[in-house]
Amino acid sequence: MNITSPVLTPASVSCNECPIKHRAVCAYCEKSEMAKLEGMKSYKTYPAGSPIIFAGDQMKFVGSVVTGVARLSQTMEDGRRQMVGLLLPSDFVGRPGRTYATFDVEATTDVTLCRFDRKPFEKLLTDIPHLRERMLEMALDELDAAREWMLLLGRKTAREKIASLLTIIARRQNVVQTSGKHAVVHFDINLTREAMSEYLGLTLETVSRQINALKKDNIISLEKKRRVVVKDFARLLAETGDDEDGGFLD
Amino acid sequence: MNITSPVLTPASVSCNECPIKHRAVCAYCEKSEMAKLEGMKSYKTYPAGSPIIFAGDQMKFVGSVVTGVARLSQTMEDGRRQMVGLLLPSDFVGRPGRTYATFDVEATTDVTLCRFDRKPFEKLLTDIPHLRERMLEMALDELDAAREWMLLLGRKTAREKIASLLTIIARRQNVVQTSGKHAVVHFDINLTREAMSEYLGLTLETVSRQINALKKDNIISLEKKRRVVVKDFARLLAETGDDEDGGFLD
DNA sequence: ACTGGGCCTTGATCTAAGTCAATTTTTTTG
């Protein structure tokens, strides 16, 4: 579902041709280091909607998302759910140093993971500085993202939340050119209204209403419910409540 | 203000006697490594209420909170504010590898930082594996905390938010013995109602009402507005909406 | 082509938390 290129199968991909090699944990590794990882890795594909890890489970492996979209979420006893991570290709799954999972991970679209057994991976993490270096960088980036997300959850209105989500998804898919701020831009949101509501701390009805409000205000339009056309990206940005262009610094 | 022991002054403390040496970034360093850090460090004390760093500022230093409480927050153009980090002793301030600050940092109580110039510190981070190792661990812990916080912001009711905040503060001050779950426990919240509201994504009026509701329901009582007595910790925990005892795993 | 089941939309109503506006309590300081 929504995987454009053919699904990768276990033994078929060498790290050389890996689509995420420049952004994943292994990004800084040298040839000899890659060889070690290559020897340990295995691919696994999870169908859309299926669980990858349950909170509380023992965590036997860690790995990188190669294709597809996965989500990290938390569930309360009475069923309230909050997404706490949106995992796209190159994002890391699992926390080295922890035996049990703290959050649920599930496949939103079909997801292929490049997996490593946790214990041996942890060993490599101490042996290969490049790996730890990249891991730290990724953790700090995620922390920054989590903090932006906290502002969204704590202070933004429903409309601002939707505009922010669309902006985030557009940015992560690299469909926005830094130049053409006013450009028309289109992309798929690989999330149901319900998944969006779990991301944003809203109900799915509110998500639906706000998306349609943005449509009525002529800021976006929809092709096929999950495909969004942003008529004027700058206007969408203005609706997020964030200052300026997002203030990209360093 | 609320600093129990005498305020540290710049040259007076050797790393040997540092109160946070077992939990700070430097926790895993060996003697020779500590010597390098010792040569670079300097203390600075910020009075309660004063800014430590503004978002957008150039980040000249990084460091650890030695005493006091600081907060990391984000402000929207129209003044809405959300706290995105609560920094207690041993917590790290600043993000290595970033030239400009993304968030505001300000002193909530008087705060003493153990500071390092950013550039030389980054150099040490690549030279001393122990430093990077601890840094990664701390970043991952903060990420987990941020994700719990996201659940709080996105899905919890005002009452659950207050109960959660009190629980978090009590835990961080180590006043809760894992054994005596039903024990009476008292501690200070070094935060104004407004600061609490910024933490929780509420207004200060709602914070006040909910604290008084918990008081009326005989779950807590107050001495001096900022000092809380939890009558029965297990009951407070039940009010957080989290499952069980917080499910401490590994 | 028909039908069943996910999704999604839309309307009516409800409510938790926000807003506005005084007080009261506590802390600071001259």
Added chain:
DNA sequence: CAAAAAAATTGACTTAGATCAAGGCCCAGT
């Protein structure tokens, strides 16, 4: 110690978003 400032409470009222409840749409499979 009194006065001023800061923080906290409390009440009355409003509102954004939740909840409850139909329907509609769009494909996947027979």
